[in-house]
Amino acid sequence: LWLRIGAHIQKEFQLDVLLHLTCHLPKDELKRILHNARAAGIRNILALRGDPPIGAERWKPIPNGLNNAVDLIRLIREEHGDYFCIACAGYPEVHTESWNHPELPPSNEARQLDLARLKEKQDAGADFLITQFFFDVDNLLQWIRDCREIGITVPILPGYLPIQNYNSFCKFTSWCKTKVPPTVLRALDKIKNDDAAVKNYGTELAIQTCRRIMDAGIKSLHFYTMNLASTVTQVLQGLDMVPGRSQRDLPWQSTLRRTGSGEKIEQVRPIFWSNRQASYVARTAEWDDFPNGRWGDRTSPAYGELSEYYLAFKRPKVNRVNLWGAPATEQDVWNVFVKFIEGSVKQLPWCEQALSLESTIIKENLKWVNGHGFLTINSQPRVNGAPSSDPSVGWGGDLGFVFQKAYVEFFVPPSMMAKLLKVMPEYPSLSFHAYNRKGEEHRNTPPSNVTAVTWGVFPGVEIIQPTVVDSDSFEAWKDEAFELWQTQWASAYDKDSPSFQVIQEIYDTYFLVNIVDNDYTNDDSDIFAIFTRIITDDMSKDDLRSRVIELEAKNEHLHETLAKLQTIQEEMNKDLTASHNEVTAVRDENQQLKVQLRQLQAQMALASL
Numbered sequence: 001l002w003l004r005i006g007a008h009i010q011k012e013f014q015l016d017v018l019l020h021l022t023c024h025l026p027k028d029e030l031k032r033i034l035h036n037a038r039a040a041g042i043r044n045i046l047a048l049r050g051d052p053p054i055g056a057e058r059w060k061p062i063p064n065g066l067n068n069a070v071d072l073i074r075l076i077r078e079e080h081g082d083y084f085c086i087a088c089a090g091y092p093e094v095h096t097e098s099w100n101h102p103e104l105p106p107s108n109e110a111r112q113l114d115l116a117r118l119k120e121k122q123d124a125g126a127d128f129l130i131t132q133f134f135f136d137v138d139n140l141l142q143w144i145r146d147c148r149e150i151g152i153t154v155p156i157l158p159g160y161l162p163i164q165n166y167n168s169f170c171k172f173t174s175w176c177k178t179k180v181p182p183t184v185l186r187a188l189d190k191i192k193n194d195d196a197a198v199k200n201y202g203t204e205l206a207i208q209t210c211r212r213i214m215d216a217g218i219k220s221l222h223f224y225t226m227n228l229a230s231t232v233t234q235v236l237q238g239l240d241m242v243p244g245r246s247q248r249d250l251p252w253q254s255t256l257r258r259t260g261s262g263e264k265i266e267q268v269r270p271i272f273w274s275n276r277q278a279s280y281v282a283r284t285a286e287w288d289d290f291p292n293g294r295w296g297d298r299t300s301p302a303y304g305e306l307s308e309y310y311l312a313f314k315r316p317k318v319n320r321v322n323l324w325g326a327p328a329t330e331q332d333v334w335n336v337f338v339k340f341i342e343g344s345v346k347q348l349p350w351c352e353q354a355l356s357l358e359s360t361i362i363k364e365n366l367k368w369v370n371g372h373g374f375l376t377i378n379s380q381p382r383v384n385g386a387p388s389s390d391p392s393v394g395w396g397g398d399l400g401f402v403f404q405k406a407y408v409e410f411f412v413p414p415s416m417m418a419k420l421l422k423v424m425p426e427y428p429s430l431s432f433h434a435y436n437r438k439g440e441e442h443r444n445t446p447p448s449n450v451t452a453v454t455w456g457v458f459p460g461v462e463i464i465q466p467t468v469v470d471s472d473s474f475e476a477w478k479d480e481a482f483e484l485w486q487t488q489w490a491s492a493y494d495k496d497s498p499s500f501q502v503i504q505e506i507y508d509t510y511f512l513v514n515i516v517d518n519d520y521t522n523d524d525s526d527i528f529a530i531f532t533r534i535i536t537d538d539m540s541k542d543d544l545r546s547r548v549i550e551l552e553a554k555n556e557h558l559h560e561t562l563a564k565l566q567t568i569q570e571e572m573n574k575d576l577t578a579s580h581n582e583v584t585a586v587r588d589e590n591q592q593l594k595v596q597l598r599q600l601q602a603q604m605a606l607a608s609l
Helices: 002-013 027-039 069-080 108-124 137-149 166-176 182-191 195-215 230-238 251-256 277-284 320-324 330-342 358-370 414-426 471-492 498-509 529-537 541-607
Strands: 018-021 044-047 085-090 128-131 375-380 383-387 401-404 406-412 430-436 441-443 450-457 464-470 511-517
Touching: 002 018, 002 027, 018 027, 027 069, 044 069, 069 085, 069 108, 085 108, 108 128, 108 137, 137 195, 166 195, 182 195, 195 230, 320 471, 330 358, 330 375, 330 498, 358 375, 358 529, 406 414, 414 430, 414 511, 414 529, 430 471, 464 471, 471 498, 471 511
Parallel strands: 018 044, 044 085, 085 128
Antiparallel strands: 375 406, 383 401, 401 450, 406 511, 430 441, 430 511, 450 464
16 A cells, blocks of 8 residues: 555655665565565665564564665665665664663763664665654764764765654653753743644744754755644745745645546535635645644544554653553552552553643542543543633633533443443433444444534634544544553563453453543533442442541541631731731821921922012
């Protein structure tokens, strides 16, 4: 498929195509692909070793396969001579597998070894190299000088990944152990909750970085777009590298070209822009903005950011057994989720960062339900008209108001799923959708349903709905969500171990469920009420009594805290009253002095007559 896509792009759009080829296939299959690429008229290959298979910590060649990119480059040259222009990868901060220790920077010896391997790629026949993305320009330029000193003479294209949102920036730099200058970290920390500000900063930083690189004598750049081209377009415009007027027709007109099977005609376009085609393109050009977690369009080419190939397996080498322990029962697994909510477990396969600030509002509820088998992987509280500047739930800048429907997404065992289905009709404000791994589906929403769960009202613009629950997207997401049980958790244990067996059982039997509470205006509406109902129905009298005592203790603590705050407030009010009285007294005294001054001035004026 990818070969057909590449051939189509080259033929229909007249663009040079650089096909990526890795060592995951047997040598004969690689030869077949190269033959077909040549037959399709493709002239450029990016030769990579590729990442380890899913679940593997290190690379291991497949039977009848190749060891590394050097072998692949040699194969291409042996089979096709100079027909293909071959690119390879370079690592200014050293390939992560060459690091002496996962948490320590690479030694000078590791750096020299990595450069020697890069020289082997050139000697095998590589025509140019593209670097791993970077943010430290000084380090990049020194690395290029080091390459030249050992005889690497081929062109070097710095690879740059513009910062498009804060979560992706943290994820990518963590996976690739990228060195980030402190000035960049400080700047991002101040704006990390404002997606638009982060994107604007990322664009300006990219322009400054690329301009500095080109001022150093480098004339070619490579951008990692992650299938989101608008930021890169802005960077190129900032670098004055885009013609003032497009040299081709509107992008969609390429589909009107004639092919061997006849004319391919665009099927649908709104009539309103029939005479303003450029306006139509401009209006739709930003549909891919802000692609983070819950922020995006399911039709976007970047949909499903956790599945992006380039960084799919470049994750930190963490000891997963140390991280999650060795659970022997389902309750042990539930306890891991509770510890994640508490913060003592730093990440889960579905959650690579700590609980978001907005979810701390419902932290106690999350701990309660996770401890009883509702294993949450995503959630948000109900919000009804909070200021957009609110530090916990705000977004989109100032002067707006934001709204949210309460949302919870979780795994649940089949026995609890049956109880959930039984009581769900008693909660008419809740909509839900559930799948298990085998495809068994339960829902109370219509097919292809889309529900906005976050929206904002801002001056002078239409209502913004950045977050939706989309049933079609959920169907695609559930495959990835279930797969993480195996690829990220079960693979940490021996297949004969109790831990592997319990994770496998969860993978095979649990349901993935999302619930939305559509009653966002009712202060008494509680999305967790249905969970409490199911959990307490199964509790013994002693357990219920213990739960009541626990809640009463928490309520008493809250009352004590409230009483202390009220006391502080009363003292502050007294101080404020005293200060007000002092200000009033000073104001009165000042007024009396002014009267006396005027009287004195009048007396002096009379005395001078």
